[in-house]
Amino acid sequence: MTESSFSSARAKRPSPRARGTAKRAARSEGAAHTRVTTEPGRKRGGDKRERILSAAVRVFAKNGFYATRVSEVAKAAGVADGTIYLYFKSKEDLLVSLFESRVEKLLSFMKGELPKHATAPERLRAVIEMQLGLLEGERDLAEVVTVILRQSTKLMKEYAHPRFLAYLDSIARIIQDGQASGEFRRDVSPHLVARAAFGALDGVALTWALGRAEQGALRRSAGQVADLFLRGLRP
Amino acid sequence: MTESSFSSARAKRPSPRARGTAKRAARSEGAAHTRVTTEPGRKRGGDKRERILSAAVRVFAKNGFYATRVSEVAKAAGVADGTIYLYFKSKEDLLVSLFESRVEKLLSFMKGELPKHATAPERLRAVIEMQLGLLEGERDLAEVVTVILRQSTKLMKEYAHPRFLAYLDSIARIIQDGQASGEFRRDVSPHLVARAAFGALDGVALTWALGRAEQGALRRSAGQVADLFLRGLRP
Amino acid sequence: MTESSFSSARAKRPSPRARGTAKRAARSEGAAHTRVTTEPGRKRGGDKRERILSAAVRVFAKNGFYATRVSEVAKAAGVADGTIYLYFKSKEDLLVSLFESRVEKLLSFMKGELPKHATAPERLRAVIEMQLGLLEGERDLAEVVTVILRQSTKLMKEYAHPRFLAYLDSIARIIQDGQASGEFRRDVSPHLVARAAFGALDGVALTWALGRAEQGALRRSAGQVADLFLRGLRP
Amino acid sequence: MTESSFSSARAKRPSPRARGTAKRAARSEGAAHTRVTTEPGRKRGGDKRERILSAAVRVFAKNGFYATRVSEVAKAAGVADGTIYLYFKSKEDLLVSLFESRVEKLLSFMKGELPKHATAPERLRAVIEMQLGLLEGERDLAEVVTVILRQSTKLMKEYAHPRFLAYLDSIARIIQDGQASGEFRRDVSPHLVARAAFGALDGVALTWALGRAEQGALRRSAGQVADLFLRGLRP
DNA sequence: AATGAATGAGAATTCATTCAT
């Protein structure tokens, strides 16, 4: 249960000019996530991709996905409109890539941390603290993950949902382990607990992100939420 | 603390031909939710507004707010495109109205139920069961409330946020009461608990709505979530 | 040359319900002025037609033809939107009818007055004073005639132009008579003078209507303009 | 008093992608004529603006402002619909710009010519000949200036009126000078004469433009109109 | 005759995406 819950595939990105006649194609595409990709960075193109992504988090977080113009992202990134299409297939692909690149980071970190904790309660607390802790570091990211992502229904249903379920699974497995070892009560569904826990954290992060977003507030909240759940799960 | 947290104002709706008054008014309005309203169409236009709203829940839930065309809603409602603008100022107004009309219903129900429960734990359990129970009745509504609403960032920030906070407040007050009476432990922030509880329910409803949405599943989950929180709050 | 320059045809108006399926037809219609008409006024329907016309002058003068909504005219006239279509075939027909009813009045007045003046110079002066004098009485009308009418290009070209030419003709004939009798110099084209005179009056009325429209100003101007032209025409 | 009455500002034009700045700006602007401007497209977009303007004169002159579809202008200019919005903020802005660009030309020409004439009568004759002469060169322009411009009431009142008054002023000043030097009679108001003269020319041009528009006719008329006024003004 | 709710064709404008340079 220490392995990542998010597949780490899709580390590649489209190489400039791999674009076909995709125009308006997205409307009917079944899967938005199959993208042609190539090694980008001869010279220092990877830099530009990153610049675009980081501009995108900021702008998406501020205005939402739909209200954001591709040209705004370009401007914020300091590149030409067309350049964005050298690195991303479409506006939506930009959102997916954003989500991926950020979540990937979050998950790989988690994957490294979890093994350090021996008991299920400790691991659950660690997950909770990590989720809020990581979001706190990047408010824009928190907003993207908690709010923006939900703006693209298609994205949500097709792309994010499976990854999200995988993440939930990894939490559920912690609960399961705890139940097996007698650390947690057995009369609750591990998956339900996982969903409730994730939702609780998401809700806390959401109000935080939409509100004043005080520094340190999320981290402090983490302890209480962990407490609440750990007590609630006590046999 | 039994009084509703949502103002029940705005129970009126615009009658056809409020046009000219409503026209573009939103552009400059500070609050997008103050709308001119009148008796619904006498004659036989009375149910049009409701028909449009209920078509909107369905279509929005299926495709999301942005991906839904006004003409699709019109078609689903069996009216002409223009008719929608007789009852709603804009596409966005339709979403707000939808949210309002539904949430209003949910809240007034809650307002009536809560007083029937004597202790804070019972009231918390009641809230949890009601939130999930009511959503279960209308899957589309659940999706609108948990997903779609977040699609309009402006809506979320300007309109829904305050109402949402008011709802959270009413939950927080239950916690507070319980802490005052010694029924709940005092070392957690009532507001934090409220946010976590709401988030947990939202998360459970979200996965339910996006997933298979089995009948009865939500109601069954409610008990476990309530249990989790009540135990977690035990002094 | 005392006979009216405007045909007095078209004194009839459409009777309620004579309407066919004219919808959008105007787009392709060649002649906008052929209208079915009937005696209206059993009871007192004529009153209503007049009320609509007079509301229309006011509203058109204020906002221009295109910027005016049929519903605004209806409101100003105190009738329902649909009622307008009982008396006028279309919005454009309303403008034409307006023009006609007003111009008719002006012309019949002129027809009665001219014979009272014996010499060509006196008649020219009378025409000038009448044109400005009548406009001064109704500022809104002045605006409709000088500005609004030009807004409907089709109207201008198809309907108003011939009538306008007829009016010019009647002025030209005064000049011609004067030249024949030796009262006016003969080295200018009567039609050119007529156009110039009409334009001069129109220009004076236009700036007056668009400006402060002081009472009495137009009448005072008339004398000077008449003077200018009469001197200019002196043999 | 030989200096031009029209400010020659606004010689610049928006470059493509001034979007975002210009967007909807007019809605709140007090003066609709302050527009962001930049060097026209380098590369090869340079003549696009001009091509659009000249297509617009043609189409507006033919169908009138309101009856003209933006797509028609685009087609006539040989560009895509959207391209128009790269150079003009809106359809109305296109009309204003048209007026400006043309009138500017006319006025700067006049500014250069007037000083060549020594006496007030000569200058008045020059103005008359120029106004008609320049219009004759471009029939479409004549129509735009005499008819189309009046179609946008807002335009007329907000934008054109002040410029128009300034032009009248410059004519009035010629009259005034003539009166001061004893070349013109003093018992007429210079401004009234200016308005009458402009109106006369406008009227002549209007019937010419709406009629057969024979080559040379306007120029020939100019002499007679000038004669008429000069004689009429003789002390 | 009158009403006004409903209609739906139509039009301006936007903006993701392309492609010539």
Added chain:
DNA sequence: TATGAATGAATTCTCATTCAT
């Protein structure tokens, strides 16, 4: 690779006109 002018499909909303009552 990068640019940004150009494209044009698509979408919201308006409003003249109709027609059931």
